[in-house]
Structure formats: structure tokens, C-alpha cells
Amino acid sequence: MSASSKTLPCVGFMTVVDRGDQGLFGGYLVVNVSGRPLEFHCTAPVKANRAQQILYGPTLAPYLYGEQIGRTLISTAKVKPLFVCVDQTASLTAATEIEHPVVWIQLRTDCLPDPQLTEFELDGYAAGIATPALQQEVTSLWQPHQGRLDFREPFSRIKEALEEAHSGGKAA
Template sequence: MADPIKLAYFMAVKEGASYLGGLLVTDTSGIPLDFRYTEPITPTRLQSILYGKSLEPHLKEEVIQKTLLKELKTPPDLFILSATELAGGWSGDVKYPVLAVQKSQESPLAKVGDTFRAGPRELLIQLAEGAAPLRVMFAAAVEPAAQEQAVGKLLEAGYHMDLAEPLERVTAALQSLVVKDS
């Protein structure tokens, strides 16, 4: 029997002048297996000046994300970000397929499990009957073969769960942490 699929959801948020991130690992039902989050990081004014526009990507990809990944006991099968993070030029270096999922407004595909490639790194997959297909965007480093394997895992998990929903939970958890600390 194959190992159960584990999905890692990463989200980094900025609250005021502080950054914090969380990493949620779920099974294919969306049930949490592990959740780690960082303490808020507040860059100094000098650091903000020195890093400039690269401050936020550096914090999210190099500092927060790598720190959280080190804490994982078992590697996930897929590393899922928000579409905004990926579209912003995410250039993290991880060993897992990095992708983003987003609900689309496209017409449903013929049947559940169908896929439609909209670009070299973007495709639509039909997870539920009659529902709009899910948009999947891969990071630049994910090869086509790896993309195909990742789609297979997404179809298996999407049969039981809403693939985009766990990111909302991570965001809600991080915001509750900020409110609790303030």
C-alpha cells in the first residue's frame, strides 16, 4: 500500500511591520497532520532600507519558508502556495513540486479527472461534477514530468477535499496568532 499523500500548505502574511508564516500539512481529507508557524519577524528600518524590494520575497522564501521546512519530520508530496505568492516570482528551492491552486470561473470540463493545459506551467483539472475546474500553476522549476505526477496526486486528494481551502485555514490561524500577541 502506497504511503498516504501529504499536502503542505505554506502561507506568509504581513501584519503591520511584522512577518510571520505558517506551514500546514494535511492528509487527502484536509485533516491537519502538523502545523508549524514562526514567531513574528520585524525587520529594522536599516534592514528595510538595505533589502529594499527584495525584503519581502527574501523573508518569505529564504527565511520563513526554509525554517519551517526544516521542522518537518516527513517530506510532503506537494508544496502548495497561494497564487499571489507564486505569481510574484517565487524562486524557492525545495525538493517537492511547488504549485498554487486557485478556483476558476472556467466552464466545467467533460468529466471528473479531465485536465486542460492552458500553458507550460498552468492547467485546469476537473475535480467535481458540474463545478468549475481548479486552476493549477506550477513553479518554474517543476518539470513537465513532475507536473504530471503532481496532477495525479491532486486528483486523488481533490476527490475528498477542497484543495484550495486549507490555505484559508492557515491564514485564519496566523491572524488569530497576531491578534493574540497584540
């Protein structure tokens, strides 16, 4: 990666995969506006112990997804994106931990957004963000690049890369 790639407009994508007893695996992919990967990071498994499950209760998923996994992945990256896209509303808590706007991209039509989110359309994709001001910021940042990136596809790449990384590349 060259130093000049740090100044190119790019978008971050972060997702978490729950592999049951193995734990949660997070992946973060930064792509340029054409979808070419610039940087990728993934986590080792993250697993809450029983005491954490009891103490955190319904706030456990947002804590693990956003504050633990999201913050770690996004702060590790050298390339700074215009904004970060997530596909799970629990990951939105990463917004309190990083300097970039965090946008939820609706991947499934049967998945309802958090009623506390400001819903909007990002380049044809249903999205949500914490405040109207952040929605305006993201819309403005992305406006010069509209139509150049599929906002759903990078999540598939991350999930495939996590599967490859944590299966050791073994054939089925």
C-alpha cells in the same frame, strides 16, 4: 502523530500574513487527502530592517516569504507532503530551498499569475508551477486523490490559526 502518518499521502499549505508594523507571520499546515490536519507550524514575526529593504529591493518579498519563512516552516515539518501549495507568488522561491514541488494556488480571480509560471488546473483550481516537468509530476502525484480536497480552504485555516496564535486568543 503516529509514524504511519508519515507515509500517508498528504499536502502542505504555506501562507504568509503581513501584519504591518508587527511584521510577517508564516504558517504551514500539512493535511491528509481528506483535509484532516496532520501537522502545523508558525513563525515568530519576521521583519526586514531598513538596510535589508534597500539592499534587497524588489527581491525582498521573495527572499522573506520563500527563502526565510517558507524554508524554515517546511524544513521543520516531520510529515513529508506530496507537494506544497502556496497562495502568494513570492512564496514560490521556497521551491529552491526544499525537496518538494511548490504549487501556487490562485485564490482570487483578479490576481494574475507570474508569466514565468507554467499554468495548469489542479483538481479544478487555477495553479502555477515553475516548469512543465514539475506540473506533470504534481498532476501525476495527485491523480489518485482527485476530488477529495479543497485546495483553497486550508489557507483560511492557517490565517485563522495565525490570528489566534499571535493575538493570544483575546476576545475582541
